[in-house]
Amino acid sequence: MxxxxxxxxxxxxxxxxxxxxxxxxxxxxxxxxxxxxxxxxxxxxLQSSDYHSLVKRCGETDGKKIFDEVSAIKGRRHGIKEGLCRKIKDLRHIMRFETIDLERCQSLINELIGYFETVMGNGLEEETSVMKLFSKFSHLCIQFIEKKRLQAQIV
Incomplete structure (x- = not known):
């Protein structure tokens, strides 16, 4: 069409x-x-996330930046979804305690926000599967805000 x-x-x-x-x-x-x-x-x-495709599509500087971020998302995993899932599991793990490390959680949340912006903004994964992961992430963010508020009341 x-x-x-x-x-x-x-x-x-x-x-x-x-x-x-x-x-x-x-x-x-x-x-x-x-x-x-x-x-x-x-x-x-989907858009390819390999180095040459990203550089061709986005230019040398932006393409390299996106590739570096995709590599950080994937880590040792084979795919972007798996990497995002691992990071979300990491966040869920550190938030399971009654008292949480606020700085560590905030840092991981900020990192995940950047990753989601890169993946969704560049069409690097199928939208519905990324949105499912983003929904899980959003729920963890709400829990973080609540735990942060409770910890502030305790102190």
Missing amino acids: LFATKEEAIRFLKYNADDIEHETGKRPVRTYYCTACGGWHITSK
């Missing part, structure tokens, strides 16, 4: 992704500009 503008393609994607997935088994996840036809299309292929 050809769209004249990026906005048209995004709007079509937003309202039709479920139907397309149901019909084809593939869920469109992003738009892209086609130099061959001069128009916009939708695709089910």
Whole structure:
């Protein structure tokens, strides 16, 4: 399908992704500009997170920065989702105690916010799975705020 503008393609994607997935088994996840036809299309292929693809797409400086952040997310894991999941589990683990290390939690929360911005902002993972992880992360943030408030009352 050809769209004249990026906005048209995004709007079509937003309202039709479920139907397309149901019909084809593939869920469109992003738009892209086609130099061959001069128009916009939708695709089910995620953006690549390898170094050369990121540099080509975002330029040398930004591409390297995004690649470094993706590498930090993945760690020794094979994928971005697995890396985010590990970080969320780390946060859940340090928050399980009645009294928590506020600085350590805040640092990990800030780190995760940056990671989610990078992953979602660059279309590096399928949106619904990242949103599920973000939902878990959001609940932990709410718990952190509550524990922080309670710890402040105790002191």
